[in-house]
Amino acid sequence: MPSRREYDLILLGATGYTGMLTTQYIFKSLPLDLKWAIAGRNKGKLEQLARSLMPENSSRQPPGILVVNLNKKELDGLAKRTRLVISTVGPFLLYGLETFAACARNGTHYLDCNGEIPWLKSMIHQYDRVAKETGSIMIPCCGFDCVPSDLSTWLAASYIRRHFNAQTGRVDVCIHGVQGGISGGTLASVLQAFELHSLRHLYNAHAPFSLSPRQPSPTVPIKRTSIWTKVFGLLWIKRLGWMAYQPQGPVDRAIVHRTWGLLESTTVAYGHNFDFHAWFKIWGPVAAILWHLGGLMLAPLILLRQVRKLLPRLWYEPGGGAGQGKIENNWFEYRCVAEADTPTKPKQKALVRMRYESDPYIFTAVALGEAARILLWQNDTWAHKFGGGVLTSATLGDHYVSHLRAAGVTMEVQADNPVYKGKDPFIKV
Numbered sequence: 001m002p003s004r005r006e007y008d009l010i011l012l013g014a015t016g017y018t019g020m021l022t023t024q025y026i027f028k029s030l031p032l033d034l035k036w037a038i039a040g041r042n043k044g045k046l047e048q049l050a051r052s053l054m055p056e057n058s059s060r061q062p063p064g065i066l067v068v069n070l071n072k073k074e075l076d077g078l079a080k081r082t083r084l085v086i087s088t089v090g091p092f093l094l095y096g097l098e099t100f101a102a103c104a105r106n107g108t109h110y111l112d113c114n115g116e117i118p119w120l121k122s123m124i125h126q127y128d129r130v131a132k133e134t135g136s137i138m139i140p141c142c143g144f145d146c147v148p149s150d151l152s153t154w155l156a157a158s159y160i161r162r163h164f165n166a167q168t169g170r171v172d173v174c175i176h177g178v179q180g181g182i183s184g185g186t187l188a189s190v191l192q193a194f195e196l197h198s199l200r201h202l203y204n205a206h207a208p209f210s211l212s213p214r215q216p217s218p219t220v221p222i223k224r225t226s227i228w229t230k231v232f233g234l235l236w237i238k239r240l241g242w243m244a245y246q247p248q249g250p251v252d253r254a255i256v257h258r259t260w261g262l263l264e265s266t267t268v269a270y271g272h273n274f275d276f277h278a279w280f281k282i283w284g285p286v287a288a289i290l291w292h293l294g295g296l297m298l299a300p301l302i303l304l305r306q307v308r309k310l311l312p313r314l315w316y317e318p319g320g321g322a323g324q325g326k327i328e329n330n331w332f333e334y335r336c337v338a339e340a341d342t343p344t345k346p347k348q349k350a351l352v353r354m355r356y357e358s359d360p361y362i363f364t365a366v367a368l369g370e371a372a373r374i375l376l377w378q379n380d381t382w383a384h385k386f387g388g389g390v391l392t393s394a395t396l397g398d399h400y401v402s403h404l405r406a407a408g409v410t411m412e413v414q415a416d417n418p419v420y421k422g423k424d425p426f427i428k429v
Helices: 017-029 043-053 072-080 097-106 117-134 147-163 184-196 199-205 227-232 249-263 285-303 305-314 360-377 382-386 393-406
Strands: 007-012 036-040 064-067 082-087 109-112 137-139 168-179 235-237 241-245 275-281 331-340 349-356 410-415
Touching: 007 017, 007 360, 017 036, 017 043, 017 184, 017 360, 036 043, 043 064, 072 082, 072 097, 082 097, 082 360, 097 109, 097 117, 097 137, 109 360, 117 137, 117 199, 117 249, 137 360, 137 382, 137 393, 147 168, 147 249, 147 275, 147 331, 147 349, 147 393, 147 410, 184 285, 184 305, 227 285, 241 285, 249 275, 249 382, 249 393, 285 305, 349 360, 360 393, 382 393, 393 410
Parallel strands: 007 036, 007 082, 036 064, 082 109, 109 137, 168 275
Antiparallel strands: 168 331, 235 241, 241 275, 331 349, 349 410
16 A cells, blocks of 8 residues: 555545444544544535544644545545545445545455445455455454454454463353334335345345355254254253344354455464354343244235335434433443363353443444554454455454454453352452
8 A cells, every 4th residue: 555645544434323433433532633524415514523622722733624425436535545444324225336446456355334235245356456456354243243253253262272372162242131113214215125025035145154255064064953942943052041032143244254254264263163153142042932933924025015115214314323321331241151172171261351331333433443552553453464355353363353442342362260250250359
């Protein structure tokens, strides 16, 4: 990438819901000498956002303002002016292609917060090789989709490799608890996927290894999902509790398995028998059955176009969401149990806890901002060693873990003690 560009960073889509939160985080937390700009189609909204950032007597410079339309010519010009683009413009299925392509063609690093696997699969097919040739490091899904699952798995696999001298087998990650809702943009992305793709296409796109650059060749049989889980949603996992289907799970699984494929030929490979699953913690077996059956009954409604048209009217419009005062007290917590891939039984296990005492959308802003810091000012991550291409948040590795911890994200990892009888292994007694 050319070292002398006008900007270090351009945030595209800054006046949307996630974009504004990301703008605020960058302004507050990234270095004072950052050369950056906010970009979008509405100059008035951009100027208003820039003014809102500036407290009295601030020594920090406001961001530049760039008015840009989402076409090839203007986005190529945008990508050539900066070292990194952060895009929060969704649905990406409708508005993301030209930005992604422009960054890949021009050797510009790229981050986004999408969770749209069918679109991402198409982008990988079209632009992964281009990005490798130009040196563009492209990390999509760099927010609540899918950083918690991806980094929890990285932490667990790293712990198993360092402390048990083994590779990793089965990994179960769950949303242990969450307080927060979804924005209008997230809802629009989900609905648009059903609007433009068949069920068969969506099913194939979300297959476990659909985004992986290689397919698995396990040396031991992978444990199959039981009939109780398939029919009734009943699954109990030691150290996690009763599990239920997680709507975001197929997205997380595709990304984590892409990380597996990218790292498999490196010294930090997860292993041949790696197998990732994502869940949602539920209160008990009855609640798990009700959650499962309720989902089976309600899911077909989204296939009805009338329902898809009605939902945005009952919720936030794209670009909107709950106000800052309503989300500051939100939080989420992920838990992870990962087995060492060894012939001994019981298998040694690593436990991971990841918690953030604020809203998932604020976490997305933090995740994008700290990933940008690493891409701009460090050069020794696995993402940098790969030299470019469509990568994942876990390829930023331990640097990313350290930066997120410094930003207030709790991330703990420890060995499971088989004789531990307490209800919560992360509560010290």
